[in-house]
Structures are given as structure tokens and as C-alpha cells.
Amino acid sequence: MQTFSIAIHGGAGTILKKDLTAELEAAYNRGLEEAITAGYNILEKGGTALAAVTAATVSLENCILFNAGKGSVFTKTGTHEMDAAIMDGRTLDAGAVAGVSAVKNPVELALAIMQKSDHVMLSGNGALQFAKQQGLNIEEEAYFFSQFRYDQWQLVKNENVIALDHNIQTEKPSNAKATEDKKFGTVGAVACDVHGNIAAATSTGGMTNKNFNRIGDTPVIGAGTYANNTTCAISCTGHGELFLRAVAAYDVSCLMEYKGLSLQQAMEAVTLDKLVKINGEGGMIGVDAKGNTSLVFNSDGMYRAMQNSKGEKQIAIYR
Amino acid sequence: MQTFSIAIHGGAGTILKKDLTAELEAAYNRGLEEAITAGYNILEKGGTALAAVTAATVSLENCILFNAGKGSVFTKTGTHEMDAAIMDGRTLDAGAVAGVSAVKNPVELALAIMQKSDHVMLSGNGALQFAKQQGLNIEEEAYFFSQFRYDQWQLVKNENVIALDHNIQTEKPSNAKATEDKKFGTVGAVACDVHGNIAAATSTGGMTNKNFNRIGDTPVIGAGTYANNTTCAISCTGHGELFLRAVAAYDVSCLMEYKGLSLQQAMEAVTLDKLVKINGEGGMIGVDAKGNTSLVFNSDGMYRAMQNSKGEKQIAIYR
Numbered sequence: 036m037q038t039f040s041i042a043i044h045g046g047a048g049t050i051l052k053k054d055l056t057a058e059l060e061a062a063y064n065r066g067l068e069e070a071i072t073a074g075y076n077i078l079e080k081g082g083t084a085l086a087a088v089t090a091a092t093v094s095l096e097n098c099i100l101f102n103a104g105k106g107s108v109f110t111k112t113g114t115h116e117m118d119a120a121i122m123d124g125r126t127l128d129a130g131a132v133a134g135v136s137a138v139k140n141p142v143e144l145a146l147a148i149m150q151k152s153d154h155v156m157l158s159g160n161g162a163l164q165f166a167k168q169q170g171l172n173i174e175e176e177a178y179f180f181s182q183f184r185y186d187q188w189q190l191v192k193n194e195n196v197i198a199l200d201h202n203i204q205t206e207k208p209s210n211a212k213a214t215e216d217k218k219f220g221t222v223g224a225v226a227c228d229v230h231g232n233i234a235a236a237t238s239t240g241g242m243t244n245k246n247f248n249r250i251g252d253t254p255v256i257g258a259g260t261y262a263n264n265t266t267c268a269i270s271c272t273g274h275g276e277l278f279l280r281a282v283a284a285y286d287v288s289c290l291m292e293y294k295g296l297s298l299q300q301a302m303e304a305v306t307l308d309k310l311v312k313i314n315g316e317g318g319m320i321g322v323d324a325k326g327n328t329s330l331v332f333n334s335d336g337m338y339r340a341m342q343n344s345k346g347e348k349q350i351a352i353y354r
Numbered sequence: 355m356q357t358f359s360i361a362i363h364g365g366a367g368t369i370l371k372k373d374l375t376a377e378l379e380a381a382y383n384r385g386l387e388e389a390i391t392a393g394y395n396i397l398e399k400g401g402t403a404l405a406a407v408t409a410a411t412v413s414l415e416n417c418i419l420f421n422a423g424k425g426s427v428f429t430k431t432g433t434h435e436m437d438a439a440i441m442d443g444r445t446l447d448a449g450a451v452a453g454v455s456a457v458k459n460p461v462e463l464a465l466a467i468m469q470k471s472d473h474v475m476l477s478g479n480g481a482l483q484f485a486k487q488q489g490l491n492i493e494e495e496a497y498f499f500s501q502f503r504y505d506q507w508q509l510v511k512n513e514n515v516i517a518l519d520h521n522i523q524t525e526k527p528s529n530a531k532a533t534e535d536k537k538f539g540t541v542g543a544v545a546c547d548v549h550g551n552i553a554a555a556t557s558t559g560g561m562t563n564k565n566f567n568r569i570g571d572t573p574v575i576g577a578g579t580y581a582n583n584t585t586c587a588i589s590c591t592g593h594g595e596l597f598l599r600a601v602a603a604y605d606v607s608c609l610m611e612y613k614g615l616s617l618q619q620a621m622e623a624v625t626l627d628k629l630v631k632i633n634g635e636g637g638m639i640g641v642d643a644k645g646n647t648s649l650v651f652n653s654d655g656m657y658r659a660m661q662n663s664k665g666e667k668q669i670a671i672y673r
Binding site: 127128129133134152153154155156157158159160161162164165246247248249250251255256257258261275276279280281282285286289290293294313 | 446447448452453471472473474475476477478479480481483484565566567568569570574575576577580594595598599600601604605608609612613632
């Protein structure tokens, strides 16, 4: 009997219980619950891993608490530039988008690029044109506005620093430099369906006050996102530059394929050893074709959840 | 005694002797000779692998015959969007640029991103702004114009197809659909210096008539470009979408690190087996920290050259 399962994340970093109000903690848990349920319901009805990771990621993109889609952070010029990727472990088909604005659900754009174009990766205005051609939902700037993201941006803008993270401390923004609150805002999902097929998706608004059309690891196949039925499906969150240099997601796959490590062993080798050695703070979620899930991070916390057909379910934030 | 060495490529694909005039063949050989010499001279004087791959790639970018820098193909809107990446195997530092216009030598921009920014990957107008801040050479559109690239673009533009390649058959362009002449235009270099440090660089003008700000494998660390002193430095050329999905360059590194394959064995496993199985036409050049070089391709030809301190030198085009 094939186990089917799903895992999601909403970012990792210095997430401590003392920094979250009970109200905010409850809101995060609700956001994670909604997303894991959106994905799991599809798997339970016999749907594909690809459909499940898309639905879960769309749910996270639509939740203003997470740095992706609606809740995306501000760039240096006050815009929103979003990255996303998706990969189908059954076919090794992949789609990715870098630096796109106005698209409501960048993960759906990544899926459309994978299914409807000859390309793997599109970017910027070209990606937006393709999204419009495909009839995807487009939103005005106002949709992406939120006061706490704006305050966060204003805070770092005047100091001319780039925040690697998103600061959700709305209580005392002026006291807390965003750069000191390392929360890497990214969302993602991995799933294994009843047919034993696996898939991964990741989406992000990137770094607050980012400049020069920076691209992180999220839309890079092999770095932030990877899926292959013979090994694993992985979605990462963390300091993108280090995950890029480590080719983190594909490294997990290679450790399984070439060294025979289990999913858990391979994810720990990359996240708790190799990434730590280069100060690559963050985490990742993974699934294999047997339906095993693993959620590993080297930071203080990671917004995360998992659910499987064996009746196991977890929603957690802190270590 | 440490062997130092360098290898370069100027693209792979359906490159057949019958399609090149003696004059054009001689011109390609001169371009390859100049580039390999530019890089080798640096190694011979005790310079770094990083400096050598930069110099060799700049030389290829400045040669109008190759699809990178000056010789970049036209996009669908008549512009030039260039990609490049560089990686230092000693430090695992990396820099990459996607979809940048007007910059004379994109590989120098990738190097500046690696050395002077907090990021690994910049794109589009943001990357151009950064290049200007860094005082890199900027050129007018006229610099990137060449009649045969323009004719090539006109040929495919009206058919509304995207050419995966660059067609240099200037004799009878109207008879030969560019899509039938599969020459993947990319340039790159890998080197091992007298200290046993290795590096890789890749640069391209992408696909003729490309649309939607497509990004290929060239600027993706792990796909088109990778370097790690403990394994290899790799620069790829080929059908970018397939190299992206295969995470081709890092796969070679993993086969060496985790399975103990030699450079040659690992490059053959990826290029002649794994990529062939997914119709990933193209090739790659590689070097390891002992100064071994390897040049492998699954297409009919690859513009290529190598030279090392043991006195070996090769310049070749066909199989």
C-alpha cells in the first residue's frame, strides 16, 4: 500500500517563541493548516503530487503572513519581484520564473511555463507577458500592499541595507533592525501521491529592499527546488546565495542516488553539515517516492507542516 | 609538479565540415587560438585559474563568430540579452548574470557580482545598473550588430519560431532554416592553475528570436557552470532547458565526489548517457585539480581547444 504524504514550509530563520504574540502564532498555525489541508485533500482524492504542491503553495501565496505572492516584501524601488519554481519528479519536467511582478500566484506561472512553453525559466516582463497570454490572474499593486511589509521596507531602505529576511515584529519595528531578525521568507511544498509520484514547488518575494534584480535560489532548479522519482522532491528556504553555491536541493538527490543515503540522512548531511560550514542558514523539506517526509533546518525555527496517509500530522514553528 | 591547463569551447551542435567554407573554418580556428592563448599565457606566468578563464572568455566574447558578447544573437524584439556565470573552485564563490544588455563583456560582470556584491545572481536592468556602478565597459547597440546574425533573426522571426542555435551559414541563409542547423551558441572556459586551483566561466547570447526573457543553463550555477577544487570545473554548451533539468555541471561533480568516477568518466556518464536519454544535445569541457582536461560532446561538433603545461595542445571543431 503506497503511503501518500505532503510537507510544506513558510520560511526559516531566527523565529523564537518570545518574538511572536499568541495571536500571531495562532495566525501562522492557521495559515499552515489551510495550506497543508489544501494539498492533502487533493492527494486523498487520488490527485497528483504536482496538483497537491501547486494547491498548497497557492494557499501560502494567498496568505499575507508569508513572503510570497500576496505577502511579498518590497524591493528597493518599492515594487514586488517574485520568484517561483516547480518540478515533476515523474518526468523531470520543470518550470521556473524569476523577478516577475503583478502575477497573483507565481507558482501557477511556473507550472504554466513547464506545461505550456518550450522553456524552463522565464524572467521579468517577459514572464509577465507569458502569464497574461496564459490567462493567469494578474493583480494591481494594491493587492500586494501590507502595512507591516511597508514599514519593514522603510526601516531598511533608509539604512541602505538589504534585508535577507522578513521581519514580522509589528509591535516594535523601529527597535528591531530587519537585518537582525533573520527570517528567510519563502514558501514551498513537496508531495508524494498514491501512485508514488513526487513533486516540489517553491515561491518567494525575495529579500526586502533587494536591488539589481537579484535572483535567489528559489527559481533555480537544483538549488532551491528539485524533484526526481528515483530519489526525492526538495523545497528549500534560507540564505539564497549560499543555497545557490551549494546546489543544495540536487545535492540531497545525489547523496541518495550515488551514496545510498536515506532521505533523512541526505537532508541532514546538506542542511546540518555542508550548509552550516558555509554559514548557509535555513532549512528544507523533502519527500521520497515511498511517502517518507523530512523537515530539516539549521536555524532557530521553520514554519512547517506535514501530513500523510498513515494518519501522521504535524504543524510546528519552533525548534 | 603541478600540471596547469586550460580548455575552452565556442558552442556545440550540428557542426559539419561540409557546412563550413575553408575561410570560415580558418576564422574559427583563429578565434579559438586567440582565446586559448589569452588564458594559457596567464597560467604560464603563475596567474590564477579565475583570471585565466575570465581572459579566455573575454576573448571569445570579443570575437564576432561566437554567440556571446559582441556576436550575440538577436532576441524576438531585436535586442541582445546575454547570460554569463563564473565560479571559483577554491572558495566556491560564484557570480552570474541573466538577461543583461549593453555590457561588452558579461563574464566580467559575473566576476564583479561575485567579488563586489552580496549576491550570486543579478538580472536584467538591475544587472546593467550594477555594471555601470562598477565601471564596466558599456557598448551601444551598434557594437552588437552583425549582418549574419541579423539575417538569421529575420529568417526565423517571420516564421515565429525560436532558434535553439546559431546558424552561421552565410552563403545560403534563405535555404537553411536556422532551426535545422542546431548549433548551440555559448562560449566557456575551465582552467587549473599552478597552485592546483580550478575555475569555470560560461557566456552566451542565448537563442535567436528568444522571447519572454528566457533564461537558459549558462548563468545557472550547477547547470551550465560549476567549479569545486575537490572535484572539477565544468562549462556546458547545449540545449539549455535539458541541461537545466539535468543539473548537468553539478552532476559531474557529484559523480566524482560520491561515486569516485574520474573527470572523464563522470563527464561521459552525463554527456553521453544521461543527457542523450533526455535528448539533451550538446557538450561540456572540464578540468580537475590535477590539471586533467576533458572535452566531451554528443553532437556532431564542438568548437573547442585545450592546452597544458605538459606541452599538449589541441584546437578542433568536428567529431
